[in-house]
Amino acid sequence: MTKKLILVQVVVAFAVFSATTALATNPDTGPGCGLGKLAWADFKHQKNIGPQVLMATTNGTFGSQTFGISTGTSGCTNDGKVWAEYKVTMFAEINFENLSQEMAQGRGEHLASLATLMGVPADQQPAFFALTQEQYTTLIQSGETAPVAMIKALNAAMASHPALAQLSTNR
Numbered sequence: 001m002t003k004k005l006i007l008v009q010v011v012v013a014f015a016v017f018s019a020t021t022a023l024a025t026n027p028d029t030g031p032g033c034g035l036g037k038l039a040w041a042d043f044k045h046q047k048n049i050g051p052q053v054l055m056a057t058t059n060g061t062f063g064s065q066t067f068g069i070s071t072g073t074s075g076c077t078n079d080g081k082v083w084a085e086y087k088v089t090m091f092a093e094i095n096f097e098n099l100s101q102e103m104a105q106g107r108g109e110h111l112a113s114l115a116t117l118m119g120v121p122a123d124q125q126p127a128f129f130a131l132t133q134e135q136y137t138t139l140i141q142s143g144e145t146a147p148v149a150m151i152k153a154l155n156a157a158m159a160s161h162p163a164l165a166q167l168s169t170n171r
Contacts, residue, residue, distance in 0.1 A: 033076035034058070034065030088117050092147035099150070100140050106133030118154075119167055127163045 036058030043051040059065040068076035092099060095110045102108025106129045120128045132139060135157045139150055158164040 034068045035062050036060075036065070037075055088114070089148055089151055091117055092151050096147045096150070099147075103132040103139060104136050106130060118158075120164070124163055124167070127161070128158075131157055131161055131164060 034055075036055035039058055040046070040051045040055050045051065046055075065076070067073070091114060095114075098108070098110040099114060102111040111129060111132060112125060115125045115128045118128075132154070135153075139153045139157065141149070141153075158167060
């Protein structure tokens with residue numbers, strides 16, 4: 001019986017030693033990124049089970065890791081295709097009412113942010129603002145409240161604009 005116990009202890013010790021060696025060569029200090037990673041970043045021993053569980057639990061509770069990866073915040077990167085393909089539409093959906101008002105006026109912070117997200121350089125933004133004001137009735141069709149339709153119409157309007165045409169094809 002003691003031989004089996006000694007054998008089990010040797011196997012466990014070897015497994016623990018192997019795991020410790022593997023962890024020592026792994027530079028990761030927890031569950032990647034997100035609110036949990038930021039909240040527990042000052043903990044001295046981040047590789048200990050306690051802080052890692054707290055990081056993962058915080059991320060899971062608030063969904064912050066998924067949000068961080070999608071938006072490039074909370075220490076995450078935003079090089080995923082989801083954000084790259086849908087950032088303009090997501091912004092338009094969140095800010096549709098403000099964008100609608102600012103397009104009618106031909107100026108505004110939300111409209112400037114939309115221009116930046118669409119890749120319109122600062123020197124061409126006045127042309128973009130003028131285009132949105134001139135084409136307002138086409139961009140925001142009566143009764144149409146779909147941001148996707150607005151972005152589609154805006155891309156079409158940009159494609160036919162002399163100064164903005166190249167920008168609409170580069171996206």
